Amino acid sequence: MRIAVIGNGIVGTATAAWLQRDGHQVTFVDPLGPAEATSFGNAGSLSPSACLPVGMPGMWKKVPGWLLDPLGPLAVRWWYAPVVAPWLARFLQHSSRDEVVRIATALRGLLAPIFDCYEPLLQRANASGLMRRSGCLYVYSGPEAARQWAWGMNLRRSLGVEMRDVAEDELVALEPDLKGRFRFGILAPENGSTLDPAAMTRALFEQCERDGAQVHRARVTGFRIKGGSVHALELDGGVTLETEGVVLAGGAWSAKLAGQLGPRIPLETQRGYHVTVGSNNLALRHTVMAVEHNLMVNPMRMGLRLAGSVEFAGLGAAPDFRRAAVLLARGKEMFPHLDTSVTSEWMGHRPCLPDSLPVIGRAPRVDNAWFAFGHGHVGMCGAASTGREVAHLVAGRDPEIELAPFAPTRWAA
Numbered sequence: 001m002r003i004a005v006i007g008n009g010i011v012g013t014a015t016a017a018w019l020q021r022d023g024h025q026v027t028f029v030d031p032l033g034p035a036e037a038t039s040f041g042n043a044g045s046l047s048p049s050a051c052l053p054v055g056m057p058g059m060w061k062k063v064p065g066w067l068l069d070p071l072g073p074l075a076v077r078w079w080y081a082p083v084v085a086p087w088l089a090r091f092l093q094h095s096s097r098d099e100v101v102r103i104a105t106a107l108r109g110l111l112a113p114i115f116d117c118y119e120p121l122l123q124r125a126n127a128s129g130l131m132r133r134s135g136c137l138y139v140y141s142g143p144e145a146a147r148q149w150a151w152g153m154n155l156r157r158s159l160g161v162e163m164r165d166v167a168e169d170e171l172v173a174l175e176p177d178l179k180g181r182f183r184f185g186i187l188a189p190e191n192g193s194t195l196d197p198a199a200m201t202r203a204l205f206e207q208c209e210r211d212g213a214q215v216h217r218a219r220v221t222g223f224r225i226k227g228g229s230v231h232a233l234e235l236d237g238g239v240t241l242e243t244e245g246v247v248l249a250g251g252a253w254s255a256k257l258a259g260q261l262g263p264r265i266p267l268e269t270q271r272g273y274h275v276t277v278g279s280n281n282l283a284l285r286h287t288v289m290a291v292e293h294n295l296m297v298n299p300m301r302m303g304l305r306l307a308g309s310v311e312f313a314g315l316g317a318a319p320d321f322r323r324a325a326v327l328l329a330r331g332k333e334m335f336p337h338l339d340t341s342v343t344s345e346w347m348g349h350r351p352c353l354p355d356s357l358p359v360i361g362r363a364p365r366v367d368n369a370w371f372a373f374g375h376g377h378v379g380m381c382g383a384a385s386t387g388r389e390v391a392h393l394v395a396g397r398d399p400e401i402e403l404a405p406f407a408p409t410r411w412a413a
Contacts, residue, residue: 002024002244003394005249006254010200012249013201015247027243030218038251051105053357054091056152109401109402166186174187220233248372249373270312272310275345281337
């Protein structure tokens with residue numbers, strides 16, 4: 001089948017690679033090059049443990065205080081507040097304990113096979129060295145601080161995630177650079193990361209090209225539908241592209257096109273920031289999640305990446321790099337000896353749904369289009385397993401994970 005994949009970030013690229021394994025002819029359609037949007041600045045975590053949703057029990061109590069701080073962990077530009085308020089209300093509705101258990105169970109199913117799903121793609125692209133399985137350390141100022149997050153950690157354990165408590169002496173032995181700031185940790189040994197998320201995405205994309213994928217640098221504006229099937233894409237400039245199937249994997253830019261193929265999907269962009277310290281002088285061997293700082297720290301080949309925070313301001317607003325400066329300040333607080341003489345800043349658009357679950361499944365209004373977007377904070381983590389499952393759906397095979405929680409129709413009235 002000739003299949004157009006809309007979007008060449010990590011989700012679209014991994015999906016295309018899996019489709020090619022089934023013999024489909026793939027055409028990428030995106031106005032940007034591979035990994036030039038959200039996948040470029042990903043924090044790089046490949047974490048089967050990352051199954052908790054963004055909205056957790058009791059979060060509603062913290063939101064007002066966060067919103068009063070324009071540089072806090074959650075910020076809304078004042079002029080965007082009326083737009084995002086209904087979305088935030090839905091988001092908080094999904095933060096009850098029962099909902100969090102349901103969502104975490106679904107995400108665990110999607111994320112557990114991260115490495116099984118990436119390995120064949122990276123091996124074919126001769127890029128296995130970009131993925132490592134060195135574990136992740138969740139670190140705290142002490143055991144009493146860790147107890148504030150115990151419910152979520154225990155939920156992870158109940159879903160089969162291996163989580164091992166690490167006392168201060170062992171923590172310092174594992175990561176000497178953490179000495180003096182953190183006195184307790186939890187090790188997730190099955191986690192990993194990528195040395196360079198953009199390079200990993202590009203490596204898979206270039207292999208897709210070597211395997212025959214075509215590339216159209218264009219923006220999709222609509223679809224030509226006949227007899228319940230998409231038979232062509234409408235591109236900017238009045239151009240059409242004939243196709244026999246479509247995968248919509250356009251990240252935060254997917255909502256308008258998805259609305260032409262099914263019911264409205266409440267997709268938002270949670271704008272995330274990172275700082276990469278090119279002059280990094282640390283010797284970290286694990287990714288580190290400083291829970292109290294809400295900061296992910298990942299040693300990459302281009303430097304130490306510090307990532308976190310959520311901002312709501314839509315797709316068009318200019319970045320507020322003061323938020324990146326806050327991340328750097330937190331990094332300096334964690335690592336006073338960190339050399340920050342060379343840094344770079346970035347902002348990207350995480351495509352998020354109110355329940356923290358992506359949309360994976362057949363488009364409701366046509367029989368030859370499939371959705372694969374909305375991965376939020378777990379795009380790099382969930383891309384390869386999403387691609388595998390979409391390939392199963394296209395082929396008419398039974399999925400390997402339970403896809404009902406990710407259904408595109410779950411938002412229909």
